[in-house]
Amino acid sequence: xxxxxxxxxxxxxxxxxxxxxxxxxxxxxxxxxxxxxxxxxxxxxxxxxxxxxxxxxxxxxxxxxxxxxxxxxxxxxxxxxxxxxxxxxxxxxxxxxxxxxxxxxxxxxxxxxxxxxxxxxxxxxxxxxxxxxxxxxxxxxxxxxxxxxxxxxxxxxxxxxxxxxxxxxxxxxxxxxxxxxxxxxxxxxxxxxxxxxxxxxxxxxxxxxxxxxxxxxxxxxxxxxxxxxxxxxxxxxxxxxxxxxxxxxxxxxxxxxxxxxxxxxxxxxxxxxxxxxxxxxxxxxxxxxxxxxxxxxxxxxxxxxxxxxxxxxxxxxxxxxxxxxxxxxxxxxxxxxxxxxxxxxxxxxxxxxxxxxxxxxxxxxxxxxxxxxxxxxxxxxxxxxxxxxxxxxxxxxxxxxxxxxxxxxxxxxxxxxxxxxxxxxx
Numbered sequence: 001x002x003x004x005x006x007x008x009x010x011x012x013x014x015x016x017x018x019x020x021x022x023x024x025x026x027x028x029x030x031x032x033x034x035x036x037x038x039x040x041x042x043x044x045x046x047x048x049x050x051x052x053x054x055x056x057x058x059x060x061x062x063x064x065x066x067x068x069x070x071x072x073x074x075x076x077x078x079x080x081x082x083x084x085x086x087x088x089x090x091x092x093x094x095x096x097x098x099x100x101x102x103x104x105x106x107x108x109x110x111x112x113x114x115x116x117x118x119x120x121x122x123x124x125x126x127x128x129x130x131x132x133x134x135x136x137x138x139x140x141x142x143x144x145x146x147x148x149x150x151x152x153x154x155x156x157x158x159x160x161x162x163x164x165x166x167x168x169x170x171x172x173x174x175x176x177x178x179x180x181x182x183x184x185x186x187x188x189x190x191x192x193x194x195x196x197x198x199x200x201x202x203x204x205x206x207x208x209x210x211x212x213x214x215x216x217x218x219x220x221x222x223x224x225x226x227x228x229x230x231x232x233x234x235x236x237x238x239x240x241x242x243x244x245x246x247x248x249x250x251x252x253x254x255x256x257x258x259x260x261x262x263x264x265x266x267x268x269x270x271x272x273x274x275x276x277x278x279x280x281x282x283x284x285x286x287x288x289x290x291x292x293x294x295x296x297x298x299x300x301x302x303x304x305x306x307x308x309x310x311x312x313x314x315x316x317x318x319x320x321x322x323x324x325x326x327x328x329x330x331x332x333x334x335x336x337x338x339x340x341x342x343x344x345x346x347x348x349x350x351x352x353x354x355x356x357x358x359x360x361x362x363x364x365x366x367x368x369x370x371x372x373x374x375x376x377x378x379x380x381x382x383x384x385x386x387x388x389x390x391x392x393x394x395x396x397x398x399x400x401x402x403x404x405x406x407x408x409x410x411x412x413x414x415x416x417x418x419x420x421x422x423x424x425x426x
Contacts, residue, residue, distance in 0.1 A: 010123070010125060010210070011125060011209065011210040011211050011212050011213060012116060012117075012125060012126075012158065012209040012210060012212055012213065012214055012246070013116065013117035013206070013209075013210060014097065014112070014114040014115065014116050014117075014205070014206055014209050014244075014246065015095075015114060015115050015116075015117070015206070015241060016095035016096050016097050016114060016115070016196075016197070016202055017095055017096070017114065017115040017241075017243075017421050017425070018091045018092050018093075018094065018095050018096070018422075018425045019091070019092045019096065019098060019113075019195075019419040019420065019421065020084075020089050020090070020091050020092075020149070020419070020420035020421065020422050020425075021089065021090065021091075021092065021180075021181070021418070021419055021420070022056070022088065022089055022417065023087055023088060023089065023090050024181070026056070026086070026087055026088045027054055027056050027088065028053075028054045029054070029183065030181055030183035030417075030418070031183045031184060031185045031186065032053045032054035032057065033053075033054050033056050033057050033058055033417050034057075034058060034183070034185055034191075034415040034416060034417040034418060035050050035057060035058045035059040035062065035415070035416045035417055036413065036415070036416065037062075037152055037218065037219075037413050037414075037416055038062040038063055038152065038416070039136075039221070039364070039366075040366050040413065041059065041063060047059060047063060047065075051065075056083060056088050057417070058151070058152075058416050058417030060076070060079055061076050061079060061080055061147065061151050062076075062143075062151050062152060062416060064076040064079070064143075069139065069142065070142075072143075073142045073143050073145075073146040073147075074146060076143055076146060076147050077146040077147045077148075080147050080149060089420070091422065091425055092195065094197055095197070096195035096196055096197045096202075097112055097113065097114045097170075097195070097196040097202050097205060098112070098113040098114070098180075098193055098194065098195055098196070098419055099111075099112060099113075099170070099171050099174040099175065099193070099194040099195075099196060100112070100113050100191070100192075100193055100245060100414060100418070100419075101175060101179075101190075101191070101192040101193075102189050102190070102191055102412050102414070102415075103189065103190045103192075104187075104188050104189045104190065104412075105188075107255075107412070108252065109247060109252045109254070109412055110171050110172075110175060110247075110251075110252055111171070111245050111246050111247035111248070111252070112167060112170075112171060112196075112205065112209075112245070112246050113153055113243070113244070113245050113246075113414075113419060114243075114244065114246070115150075115238075115241035115242065115243060115244075115421060116156075116241060116242055116243075116244045116246075117240060117241055118226050118227055118230050118240055118241065118242055120227070121400065124213060125213050125214070126156065126213065126214050126215075126216060126223070127213065127214070127215050127216065127397040127398075127400075128216045128220050128223065128397070128402055129215060129216065129220075129393050129394075129396060129397040129402055129403050129407075129408070130216075130220045130402055130403050130404070130405045130406065130407055130408070131220075131402050131403075131404065131405040132220050132221050132224045132405060133221070133359065133405060135358075135359060136221045136359075137221050137224045137225050137228060140221055140222055140225040141225045141228050141229055144225055144229060145229065145232075148422065148423040148424055149420055149421060149422050149423060150226075150242055150243035150420065150421040150423070151416065151420055152222070152243070152414070152416040152417075152420075153219075153243045153244050153245040153414055153419075154216065154218065154219030154222050154223055154242065154243070154244045154245065155216075155217045155218035155219055155244075155245050155247065155254075155410060155413055155414060156214040156215065156216055156217060156219075156244050156245065156246050156247070157214060157215050157217045157246075157247050157248075157249045157254060157410070158209070158212040158213065158214045158215070158246060158247075158248060158249070159212070159248070159249060159250050160212075160248035160250045160251060161250075162250075165208040166201075166204035166205050166207065166208040167205045167208040167209055167246075167248065168248060168251065170196055170201055170204070170205050174194040174196060175192075175194070177194060179192040179193055179194050180193045180194055180195055181193045181418065185415060189412060189415070191415055191418060193418055193419065209246065214246060215393070215394060215397050217247070217254055217410035218409070218410050218411070218413055219244075220405070222242070223242065226242035238423045238424075238425075239423065243420075243421040245414045249390075253390075254390065254410045254411060254412075255410070255411050255412065256387045256388060256389065256390050256393070256408055256409070256410055257366070257387050257408075257409040257410075257411060258384070258385035258386055258387045258388075258408070258409065259364050259365070259366055259385065259406045259407070259408065259409050260364070260365050260366070260368060260371040260382060260383060260384050260385055261344070261362055261363070261364060261365075261371075261382070261383040261385070262362070262363040262364075262365050262371055262374050262375055262378075262380060262381075262382050262383075263353075263355055263361065263362060263363075263375075263380050263381045263382075263383070264363065264374075264375075264378040264379075264380035265355075265361060265380060266353060266355060266380055266381045267309075267379055267380065267381070268307060268308070268309035268310045268314075268375070268380070268381045269310070271307060271353060271381045272307065272314060274352045274353055275316060275348070275352060277320075278319065278320050278323050278347075278352060279316045279317065279318060279319050279320070280316070280317055280318040281314055281315070281316050282314065282315045283312055283313070283314050283315075284312070284313045284314070284315055286313065288313070288368065288369065288372065291306055291308075291313035291315070291384075292306070292368070292384070294306075294315055295315060295384065295386050296386055298315055298317040299317075299340065299386035301317070301318075302317050302318050302319065303317065303319050303338070303340050303343045303344075304316065304317035304340065304386060305317070305340065305344065305348075305383050305384065305385065306383070306384035307381055307382065307383060307384075308371070308372045308375055308376070308381075308382040308384060309372075309375035309376055309379070309380055309381045309382055310376070311376065319343060319347065323347060323351075324337075324343065324347060327346050327347040327350065327351045328342060328343065328346045328347060329346065332401055333396070333399065333401060335392055335395065335396060336396060336401050336403065339388065339392075339403060339404065339407065340385055340386060340388075341385070341388075341403060341404040341406075341407040342403075342404055344383065344385075344404075345357065345404050349362075364406040365382075366409050368384060371384060372384075387408070387409075388403070388407055388408050390410075393407075393408055
């Protein structure tokens with residue numbers, strides 16, 4: 001299986017759709033109604049900040065706030081219905097594929113947003129590289145079921161040809177025209193969106209993409225949600241497709257960052273004591289940037305982690321080989337067995353710390369400073385991770401091996417709120 005070439009059982013089947021978009025005259029600004037993906041929002045600070053940015057911020061749909069899950073999902077559906085009735089959101093007049101650009105400084109990323117036909121991993125068309133947590137899939141499915149909408153696109157990558165194909169040509173041609181929308185979010189990213197509606201152009205793009213397969217860079221839980229809801233709607237229809245952003249990483253390589261762990265119920269002193277004799281543990285006399293540099297250096301030689309929560313940073317590396325042999329499953333490939341996330345979960349969390357792998361015990365946080373701050377506030381332990389190289393992720397996906405969940409964070413991620421897909425519109 002090769003994610004750089006045609007899929008074994010067909011390729012990507014992307015179709016146009018009538019995007020739901022904010023009506024600029026009905027909101028304060030487009031930047032004020034956008035949000036990072038739901039799992040990147042740092043709660044509660046980030047959630048409150050987004051809610052206060054504009055009364056129509058998309059976070060009220062992707063992370064509704066109410067006393068119970070059912071109430072949250074009903075609230076999101078009611079909010080979406082009200083915004084449509086009031087003209088805050090409106091569907092585009094005709095189906096389109098959308099070209100989406102993100103730019104900040106020297107970083108430029110462009111891709112195509114569309115509705116992608118769903119497929120199983122065994123089909124070799126869309127390849128996951130991480131496992132998922134059932135409770136999150138259940139929550140996302142309930143939200144999607146209630147709203148009958150794809151509220152934010154998944155981020156998928158594929159490898160284009162050396163000679164630009166129709167998809168690349170269409171993206172570059174669109175970027176030379178005035179956009180449908182343009183905004184700059186507070187993180188400094190400039191966002192632009194164009195629509196492709198010409199039938200001949202969209203047909204050429206679709207034919208080009210049909211020769212490729214894709215890797216899920218971000219959105220495993222939403223992809224699993226799509227598959228669950230498709231199974232609930234066996235008749236052919238809009239539930240057979242899901243909203244995605246496709247990036248050709250041959251032209252626009254993604255950045256790969258780590259996702260950190262927060263253990264609120266494990267005091268850092270207890271965590272360090274439990275590691276004694278199994279790992280080398282050193283307390284660093286440096287700030288966060290210096291500690292991350294030390295982590296990168298250590299990770300080049302062995303499994304390594306950075307622990308925080310007491311105002312200092314503790315470098316953990318050089319695990320005992322016999323302990324690894326006893327705790328890490330031996331059936332998967334060596335590249336999987338040597339992953340930091342594998343060792344963290346199999347050896348440290350399961351054996352040494354005995355922390356159950358559930359959301360009430362482990363929180364996954366993308367922002368490094370936020371993970372440290374929350375550990376210090378809660379009296380818990382932050383485990384800071386070093387990023388996995390993209391080629392490792394892709395090589396494992398090629399042979400059908402998934403990484404431990406929340407092992408990677410690819411980016412930049414698409415802003416949520418620029419274009420939505422209503423299932424009632426197809």
